[in-house]
Amino acid sequence: MSEQTPNTAANDVEQLIRDQIRDNKVIIYMKGTPQFPQCGFSARSIEVLTQIGRPFAFVNILENPEIRATLPKIANWPTFPQLWIDGELMGGSDIILQMYQSGELKPLVEANSPAA
Numbered sequence: 001m002s003e004q005t006p007n008t009a010a011n012d013v014e015q016l017i018r019d020q021i022r023d024n025k026v027i028i029y030m031k032g033t034p035q036f037p038q039c040g041f042s043a044r045s046i047e048v049l050t051q052i053g054r055p056f057a058f059v060n061i062l063e064n065p066e067i068r069a070t071l072p073k074i075a076n077w078p079t080f081p082q083l084w085i086d087g088e089l090m091g092g093s094d095i096i097l098q099m100y101q102s103g104e105l106k107p108l109v110e111a112n113s114p115a116a
């Protein structure tokens with residue numbers, strides 16, 4: 001048998017994440033939900049996205065332990081939240097806040113998420 005990467009559950013999770021990031025131009029991986037964030041960093045990030053006012057997707061990593069374990073390796077970013085826009089990792093709460101305050105984040109979100 002030739003040496004190929006076996007189709008393990010880990011690969012499935014990685015593919016799921018890649019699909020989520022591809023299919024949702026603005027997506028945040030967070031603890032809890034936008035209605036009930038379960039970490040201050042996630043809560044702060046949601047406040048910013050709510051201020052911007054465009055629809056966004058989210059994944060509650062507390063309900064998805066495989067995603068919680070796998071995404072940091074794919075992203076090379078150890079913590080949550082993680083905001084991804086158009087297939088690219090923006091960063092966590094600190095960076096989201098910085099990008100918002102510098103005026104960089106709003107147009108980026110607007111360009112990738114039409115008004116509802």
Ligand SMILES: N[C@@H](CCC(=O)N[C@@H](CS)C(=O)NCC(=O)O)C(=O)O
Pocket residue numbers: 031039041068078079080081091092093094095
């Ligand atoms: N400086 C980071 C702080 C985020 C952070 O420390 N997150 C922690 C606590 S919520 C985390 O995700 N730890 C890994 C884990 O819980 O899986 C940011 O700006 O987002």
